Amino acid sequence: MRTFLRENALTLFFGGLLLLALVGQSVAGLAQHNGQQVADGQEAISYAQYLLSxxxxxxxxxxxxxxxxxxxxxxxxxxxxxxxxxxxxxxxxxxxxGTDEEQRVGVHAGPRSPAWARAGGWRLRVCSSSxxxxxxxxxxxxxxxxxxxxxxxxxxxxxxxxxxxxxxxxxxxxxxxxxxxxxxxxxxxxxxxxxxxxxxxxxxxxxxxxxxxxxxxxxxxxxx
Structure with missing residues (x-):
């Protein structure tokens, strides 16, 4: 687990920030929405209703x-x-x-290169622009x-x-x-x-x- 966390720390860090920001946005957004609802003489909605709105x-x-x-x-x-x-x-x-050699594709691909980088035709084109x-x-x-x-x-x-x-x-x-x-x-x-x-x-x-x-x-x- 420690190795996983260390090797994927950048993605996990920003993924965590994303979740925190979404929660914060939803809470603040609900408060703003319900404030406007009350000001307009309408009923406030629940948190679940706001998430689906x-x-x-x-x-x-x-x-x-x-x-x-x-x-x-x-x-x-x-x-x-x-x-x-x-x-x-x-x-x-x-x-x-870049050249095929610079990009390590086709005959220049290594043993650990993605399979489609070693292929030709449409698979290489897709891999090259994926x-x-x-x-x-x-x-x-x-x-x-x-x-x-x-x-x-x-x-x-x-x-x-x-x-x-x-x-x-x-x-x-x-x-x-x-x-x-x-x-x-x-x-x-x-x-x-x-x-x-x-x-x-x-x-x-x-x-x-x-x-x-x-x-x-x-x-x-x-x-x-």
Whole structure:
């Protein structure tokens, strides 16, 4: 058990933080929701009801989809684009998918390489893009969940105001949907740009996301 915890500490640490944040969000969200319910002269709901509500689902899904969009674009962008001096970038002039030898695929695969890395055809193509494909798929699923839950929440507000509900297509083209979506996207893009740029000049000793403390500012990727 100690070995498992030590070897998986990073995932477990952030998984634990995720659960704590979800619980905190649900408790605070319930309090806010019920406060509004009481102010509007309506009945408060239970914690279980709130967890199953479209309001909670929308808040969670819209954050998750923006996170997976961030990493999906980051995984793809770092294949081709470089940032001189950044620990998050490949060296200038080394953009692209790399040779089979560099990627250790096909005849260059080792005995411990994934089975599909040694294969050819569609299996190698899938293996070579599996991270981006998975991130992109999860983003689309979260985006779809946000749109469905968001429409339900939006229509509940419409009906309470004696206004007509909207269709799914009407909601995903509405200002409400894109206001909620873009305010999350811009924060993710800011975080990635800041990380790429700040890692040129700033250091965090011991972190693989940082260059060694004594590395020159213009050292990039493997050069560091």
């Amino acid at each position: 479209s309001d909670f689902a929308t808040d969670v899904a819209e954050n998750w989809q923006s996170e997976f969009l961030q990493f999906f674009l980051y995984v793809l962008a770092t294949v081709w684009f470089v940032q001189k001096g950044s620990s998050e970038s490949k060296k200038p002039g080394h953009g692209g998918r 991270l981006g494909l998975t991130m992109g798929t999860i983003f689309l699923l979260c985006w779809l969940a946000q749109s469905v839950a968001g429409r339900a929440s939006y229509n509940a507000e419409q009906l309470s105001a004696y206004e007509d509900p909207v269709s799914w297509a009407g909601y995903v083209t509405s200002a409400d949907f894109w206001s909620r979506t873009l305010q999350n996207w811009q924060s993710e893009f800011l975080a990635v740009a800041a990380m790429a740029a700040l890692s040129i000049f700033l250091r965090q000793r011991g972190s693989p996301e940082s260059k060694p403390v004594g590395a020159p500012h213009d050292a990039t990727g493997d050069d560091a």
